[in-house]
Each structure stands twice: as structure tokens, then as C-alpha cells.
Amino acid sequence: MKIGLLTSGGDCPGLNAVIRGAVLQGIKTYGDELVGFLHGWRGVLDGRAIELPRARVRGLAREGGTILGTSRTNPIESPGGGIESIERVLDELGVEAIVAIGGEGSLAGAKRLSDAGLPVVGVPKTIDNDLSGTDYTFGFDTAVSIATDALDRLRTTGESHHRCMVAEVMGRHAGWIALHSGMSAGAHAVLIPEQRVSMDQLCTWVREVYERGRAPLVVVAEGFIPEGHDEVLSGKGVEQDGRPRLGGVGEYLTAEIERLTGIETRAAILGHVQRGGAPTGFDRVLATRFGMAAVDLVHDGGWGQMVATRGTEIVRVDFAEAVSGLKTVPQHRWDEARSLFGR
Structure with a gap:
């Protein structure tokens, strides 16, 4: 054949x-x-x-x-x-x-x-x-492993300078990579497309961690919709198939966290490095x-x-x-992870 x-x-x-x-x-x-x-x-x-x-x-x-x-x-x-x-x-x-x-x-x-x-x-x-x-x-396990390694590295530099670190990972409609890598690395907040989280709540988690002398680590999926926005941040044009080219939510959150809390904050966008390699x-x-x-x-x-x-x-x-619909992060998995945020 x-x-x-x-x-x-x-x-x-x-x-x-x-x-x-x-x-x-x-x-x-x-x-x-x-x-x-x-x-x-x-x-x-x-x-x-x-x-x-x-x-x-x-x-x-x-x-x-x-x-x-x-x-x-x-x-x-x-x-x-x-x-x-x-x-x-x-x-x-x-x-x-x-x-x-x-x-x-x-x-x-x-x-x-x-x-x-x-x-x-x-x-x-x-x-x-x-x-x-x-x-x-x-491919999912590899992407999570790559993201986890990057988050571990961000934590060490964040702790050294006592900064808040924001890491943007892939996840257009589903937050599985953000959820798994965030839990693996012990992130203090994970933001995914399936869940709306206010900036007040995010800043509360960040302050709780910072006031204990730790460097907050926030993981955000690229498809997360920030408070005050009706759509994902996609000011970088469209892809060849017409879909919005995502990217930028990490930088947005970084500016907002620093503005609202006064805590020095830095962003890292992992991007396509998650797709590559062995x-x-x-x-x-x-x-x-x-x-x-x-x-x-x-x-x-x-x-x-x-x-x-x-x-x-x-x-x-x-x-x-x-093709009946996307497999998104269910509520109970989000609740399970949320119980660890800010701690």
C-alpha cells in the first residue's frame, strides 16, 4: 500500500x-x-x-x-x-x-x-x-518543560533583584501550558484565557508575595483577556491564515502591576522558543x-x-x-491552582 x-x-x-x-x-x-x-x-x-x-x-x-x-x-x-x-x-x-x-x-x-x-x-x-x-x-510536554525551565531561571533573577517577574507563554484559547508550567515552577499567579481575573486581584496576589520578602512570579497565557478589554491583545497584525497575531499581554500586565503597586516589574515573552528543539x-x-x-x-x-x-x-x-470544540481548562483545575496563588 x-x-x-x-x-x-x-x-x-x-x-x-x-x-x-x-x-x-x-x-x-x-x-x-x-x-x-x-x-x-x-x-x-x-x-x-x-x-x-x-x-x-x-x-x-x-x-x-x-x-x-x-x-x-x-x-x-x-x-x-x-x-x-x-x-x-x-x-x-x-x-x-x-x-x-x-x-x-x-x-x-x-x-x-x-x-x-x-x-x-x-x-x-x-x-x-x-x-x-x-x-x-x-509537543505539550516539551512546551511545558521548556516553559518551566525558563520560569525557574526567571525566579532566580527576580529573587536577586526583589522584582516581580511576568512570563508570557503560548495558549491562544486554552491555558494548559500556563497552568502546568506555572504549577510546576511554583508561580504565584497564573492567568489563562478561560478565566477572567481583575487587576485588583492580581495585584493583591503580587503584594502578598512581595511583602513576605519574595519575588512574585506571574505566568500569563498569550490569549488571556485583561480587565477592561473585550478581546485579546493583538496589535501585531494578523497571521497568514487571518488569525490575530497574539503577543503583548505580558508587557501590558508588567506596566499595570508596576503602576498599581509600585513594585519593579519585568516581562519575558517565551514565544516560539516553546515550539523548537528536541x-x-x-x-x-x-x-x-x-x-x-x-x-x-x-x-x-x-x-x-x-x-x-x-x-x-x-x-x-x-x-x-x-473537532467538536476545544478542550479548555475546566473550572476544578483552575480552582485547584488558584488556591496556591499569592502564597
């Missing part, structure tokens, strides 16, 4: 491990031929693919990024897209199935193709861990298992499904469940 792989949407650590797992499973278990479409769905529309022999994926699990490249191309709406165009490319290349590795937007496109009868399966990918239908996505061991294992399970799913003809985790087991769920 000839199987095509693609990586779509934002990059994250673990993509290459999925590719390696799929290639090895396909070749060693089923005798498949695997190819990789370049730059996500754009490569499918353009018919640009490379062969993926075993030698090409040797040692790949430890490498960050994706050897196939990625994009946010919509397979239906983008120029040259559509069901008929994709069918024609697959026929010309002899590709009998597609494994789409992506997040909500990428899998929504995959669902439309599958609903139209194309042989497509999915692998969930998002560092934000906000995709429904799966307990965990690869994946953690957890993400390498999870991504490898996802890649292997996706090939098994192809051979079972499970079109319109993606692999997912339930606890420690790999399961299969319909695309409809995966």
Missing part, C-alpha cells in the same frame, strides 16, 4: 517522531511504501511529495520540527483546492491513503475530505493540548505510538478517524469528536 504523510498547522516537537513511527510500522509490518507531502496540504494540492525509506527516518525521533515542512493551507478553500483536485493528485501519485498530522483546523479539513469519500486518517497535534477527543497531544522522552514515545497506530488504522480502513489517548492507551475516535 502507498501511504502519504503530511504535517499541517503550527510545528511542534514530536512531528518527526510520528513520521518515523509511521514509516517503520508501514515498512516493517505491512511492506508499505510511504511518501511525505511537502508543506502540509499545500504539498497535496501541488502534488509535491518525497519518498520516505527507512534510511530517511533513521534517528529522526530526537529531532524537533518536521522534515516535511508545514503550512496552514486549507485543502478545500485554498487556491487549487477541492475534492476533485486532491483525488486527481492522489491518483497521479498512486497514493492510496493520507495520514494527516495536525490540530483542530487541519483535522477539520481532513474531516471534510473523509466525508466526501477520500481515504484520510488523522494524528492529533497541538502544543496547546486543546484538541478534543484525546487526553494528551505530543522533544522530551514522553513526547517521543507518544508521537511514535501515534505514528504506528495511524498506519494500523489505515490498514483497518478506519477513514474519518484519528488516533488518540485515553489514559495510557491508544484509541480511535471519529474526526467529528476531535
Whole structure:
């Protein structure tokens, strides 16, 4: 069987491990031929693919990024897209199935193709861990580890100068990275898109810590909406797919904390450093298992499904469940973390 792989949407650590797992499973278990479409769905529309022999994926699990490249191309709406165009490319290349590795937007496109009868399966990918239908996505553990290391470093410099430190991490609609890294580093306040927190409350937490002789550490997700604003801070234009380019809430909070409390405050924006570098061991294992399970799913003809985790087991769920809505931080997890703020 000839199987095509693609990586779509934002990059994250673990993509290459999925590719390696799929290639090895396909070749060693089923005798498949695997190819990789370049730059996500754009490569499918353009018919640009490379062969993926075993030698090409040797040692790949430890490498960050994706050897196939990625994009946010919509397979239906983008120029040259559509069901008929994709069918024609697959026929010309002899590709009998597609494994789409992506997040909500990428899998929504995959669902439309599958609903139209194309042989497509999915692998969930998002560092934000906000995709429904799966307990965990690869890349999340790496992002949390990177953020935690940065927060630990910010704490030492903050303590040295007795300053308040504000760290902005990724999280457009869901605050999982902020919550996990903040709890891991012992942050004194964590601000996430799912919860509104007033500046008065934030400054109370900061003062409580400062007055005990400690240096307050505040973690904020980029999608947090500050008091007095109706939307996220996105004064940096739009991304290629039209979404607001986030960034700036950390600097805003820094200025407000210093203005309202008189405490010297500094900001650090972690940005895309969270996406880069080698994946953690957890993400390498999870991504490898996802890649292997996706090939098994192809051979079972499970079109319109993606692999997912339930606890420690790999399961299969319909695309409809995966794109039914974002998996956000539930109230009880926020309440659990909040009990530690300001202490």
C-alpha cells in the first residue's frame, strides 16, 4: 500500500517522531511504501511529495520540527483546492491513503475530505493540548518543560533583584501550558484565557508575595483577556491564515502591576522558543505510538478517524469528536491552582 504523510498547522516537537513511527510500522509490518507531502496540504494540492525509506527516518525521533515542512493551507478553500483536485493528485501519485498530522483546523479539513469519500486518517497535534477527543497531544510536554525551565531561571533573577517577574507563554484559547508550567515552577499567579481575573486581584496576589520578602512570579497565557478589554491583545497584525497575531499581554500586565503597586516589574515573552528543539522522552514515545497506530488504522480502513489517548492507551475516535470544540481548562483545575496563588 502507498501511504502519504503530511504535517499541517503550527510545528511542534514530536512531528518527526510520528513520521518515523509511521514509516517503520508501514515498512516493517505491512511492506508499505510511504511518501511525505511537502508543506502540509499545500504539498497535496501541488502534488509535491518525497519518498520516505527507512534510511530517511533513521534517528529522526530526537529531532524537533518536521522534515516535511508545514503550512496552514486549507485543502478545500485554498487556491487549487477541492475534492476533485486532491483525488486527481492522489491518483497521479498512486497514493492510496493520507495520514494527516495536525490540530483542530487541519483535522477539520481532513474531516471534510473523509466525508466526501477520500481515504484520510488523522494524528492529533497541538502544543496547546486543546484538541478534543484525546487526553494528551505530543509537543505539550516539551512546551511545558521548556516553559518551566525558563520560569525557574526567571525566579532566580527576580529573587536577586526583589522584582516581580511576568512570563508570557503560548495558549491562544486554552491555558494548559500556563497552568502546568506555572504549577510546576511554583508561580504565584497564573492567568489563562478561560478565566477572567481583575487587576485588583492580581495585584493583591503580587503584594502578598512581595511583602513576605519574595519575588512574585506571574505566568500569563498569550490569549488571556485583561480587565477592561473585550478581546485579546493583538496589535501585531494578523497571521497568514487571518488569525490575530497574539503577543503583548505580558508587557501590558508588567506596566499595570508596576503602576498599581509600585513594585519593579519585568516581562519575558517565551514565544516560539516553546515550539523548537528536541522533544522530551514522553513526547517521543507518544508521537511514535501515534505514528504506528495511524498506519494500523489505515490498514483497518478506519477513514474519518484519528488516533488518540485515553489514559495510557491508544484509541480511535471519529474526526467529528476531535473537532467538536476545544478542550479548555475546566473550572476544578483552575480552582485547584488558584488556591496556591499569592502564597
